[in-house]
Amino acid sequence: MTDEEAIDIELSEPLHARPASMLVRLASRQTAAIEIAFEGRSANAKKILEVLKLGAIRGSTVRLVARGEHAALALERLSDLIHHGFSTDALPEIATAAAPGMAIGRASLLLSTVADAAPESMPGYSISDDIPSSRRRVHAAFGRAQSELHRLIARLPPPEAQLFEPLSVILMELMNATLPNLEAGMSAVLALDVAAASAGTARSDLVRDALERVRAVLLGVDLVTAELLAGEGDRILVARVLTPSLLVGLPRSFRGIIAEGDTGPGYTSHAAILARGRGLPLVFAPAHVVSAIRRDETIVIESTETSCQFWSSPSAEFLQGARARHDAWLAQKRRDEELARAIRSDTAVRANVGSLDERIPPSADGIGLVRTELLFSGRLSPPGEMEQASVYAALAKGVAGNPCIVRLFDAGGDKPIPWLPGEGRGMDLLLAHPHVFEAQLRAIDRAREHGDVQVLVPMARSAEDIERVRAGLASDAPVGALIETREAADAIEAIARVSDFISVGTNDLASSVLGVDRAVLRWEGTEAFLRDERLLVVVRTIVERAHATGRKVTVCGELAGHPEMARELVALGVDALSVACERIASVKVALGARNR
Incomplete structure (x- = not known):
């Protein structure tokens, strides 16, 4: 990765208010520091007043200099914006996918509660x-x-x-x-x-x-329903607050949803579960982005891989291309599902599950990650032992003959649970609530009567974390460690020796290894970070050292869900991948192509 990149580029528009604002807006999304120079003067490309003072006119040449993380990527994005005449086509809004997919329609606004x-x-x-x-x-x-x-x-x-x-x-x-x-x-x-x-x-x-x-x-007022918002043609709902009741009332003319929020209420929400079940793309965006969308303007949502973005009022040319991509995406999805059922691979591809109602495709090789905190979200008290046991058993029965790996409640930090308050994450928080911790272990013991239920320890730090969980089980359930920090990766040999298997959570691991805040990963898009060689080196080391102790390794973070990266992970020696249900088919097809 280069620390500094520079490029000379001719301006297609003068750096007056609108073009300058768009340039600053895009520059501010980049992690690299960016400078723009013109006629011996320079400005911070992330500060609008400095850019305006340059007075650069149309046709003049400016120099863009980017320094730091992902400098080349930053210059590529800014160059694209300038070459396209500062069109909104080159400046999509970055969002967070809760229900991936593609959608095109006109905006119906619900920005009040x-x-x-x-x-x-x-x-x-x-x-x-x-x-x-x-x-x-x-x-x-x-x-x-x-x-x-x-x-x-x-x-x-x-x-x-x-x-x-x-x-x-x-x-x-x-x-x-x-x-x-x-x-x-x-x-x-x-x-x-x-x-x-x-x-x-x-x-x-x-x-x-x-x-x-x-x-x-x-x-004494009426609840606003989406039916009151529907206009002619295909629609995109734009909502400040998205509730499950609002979503289930959507008419068939609604093709996608943009809601205010971040990943806190995003993928974990009941609305997201409903959207995925209905095949409705749902993305969450910052409040200032949502409030800027105008009624009836055309929206294009594209959220098919690790990136998630949408465009407001794109050009006719862009819209034509988007419709073609949408049709091709639907056709490819159908083909992938058919192919995935017939593919046999040495690498298992399992499902990440956060609800009993997630559709696990027949091609899945079991469940690689049950996000138990999502199963019981939206409540005021912790679930009891019998309730948990019945849910885990139902999931295990649904993938009979394959493993069902249940992660212990993972909360804290930017993923709070009302009934599991306190500081820290993973075992720190669980041990602060022994009644919750012990009830979950007993529930897992009960569920093992109905299938191959295994245990995954979140945010594992040491061999002691694994041994403490094993000691609390009455059954011989396999216990695995979820490696999500650089410290745990460094201690992998000791952790692996006392574990039955290893899983790697690449989202948190990327944050730890690269020193990038989870919020930056969220809004900048994960793909560039996940491709960082430093992260891949750590994953390779985990695999090699875990294999040296005879333990298999699964990757269950965002990295595994990208077909190209899935192939690279398999090349690193990863034994299994666990991905979102909607990505299983495309990942299996990618691995099948690699084996042919």
Whole structure:
């Protein structure tokens, strides 16, 4: 990787307000430091005032200099923008995929919530000394919300209806937490909001769904549904807050969704699970990006591999190309699914699963990663032993004859769980909640009666982490270590000796090895980072040292889901890959082509 790159380029447009703004916007997304020089003066390409002061005119030549991480990639992106006449075609918005795919349509906006639309003068916000009356209003509001929920569930197919069942419990617990606040003189809506905030559940889209339902009743307003937003032709929903109820009400004319948020509520959300089940591309973007989208402007979403991006108001030429890519993508997807069923490979390709309702394709060689914290998201209390055991058993039965690798609850940092609070990640957090930790191990023991259920220790740090988990099991369940930090990679030999298998989480490992914050990985796109030779060297070392102890290695991070990189991982000696369900076919086809 080069530390400094430079290029001379002729400006297709003057660096006045709009072109300069676009250049700065794109430069600011790059990790490299970027300088633009003109007639002996230079400016930081990430600062709009400095760029404007250069006064560079159309047809003049400027020098772009990039220094640091991914300098060449930064110059390539900026050059492309200039060569295309500062067209929006060359400046896609970077997003995070929750349900990958491609979609083209006109924007239907839903950028306000019930709370936003309700002025403080509306009933429910006013402070009242009439506590009995407030109590009756709260009971009535929750009762109506429950009735509407039951009607919704009755209309949905069983897999989707099951996702809404926890909402009934959430509504009951929220009501019980709201009532005591009324005694303190809070208004009905304030009492509800305080109850939700004190429960620490703001990140759950099921809780947001419940809050929107009850607020609407208390304030006497209607819930806005996507049906009211539909216009002519294919549509893209653009929402500030995306709830499961909103998603299931989408008419058939909606082809994709852009929602405000980051990976916190993204892939983990119930809305994302519903979107994947319906084949609807769903991406999350920063608030300022979502709010800038205009009603009825054409949107193109492309999120098919490790990158995720969308364009607003592209040119007619770009749109024509996008439609061709969309048709080709659909055709390729159908071909891959047919081919994958017939492919036999020495390298297992397993599924990453975060819901009972994920469609695991028949070509999958089992489940390589059960994200257990996602299975029980959107609730106020931890799942019990029997509930967990039944879920793990159901997953194991679904891949009978193949392994079902259950990762212990992985929370903390930027992945908080309301019922697993505290500092740290992985075993640090689990050991701080022994009742949760022990109940999960007992549930795994029970589930082993129904299939090959194995255990994966998240954020493994040392041999002691693995031995502590093994000591807590009553069965002989295989125990593996998930290697996600440079420190764990350095200790791989000691960890591997006490483990039954090794898994590598390349997302966190990339952050640790490259010194790049997870947020940067999220918004810059993972592909460039995952291709970094330093990361591949660490993965190769893990494989070699684990194999030296007789242990097999699986890669279950983003790296494994990219067909080209999957082939490279197999060349490094990786024994198995675990990828998102929708990527299994393309990865198997890529490995099959390599073997031919």
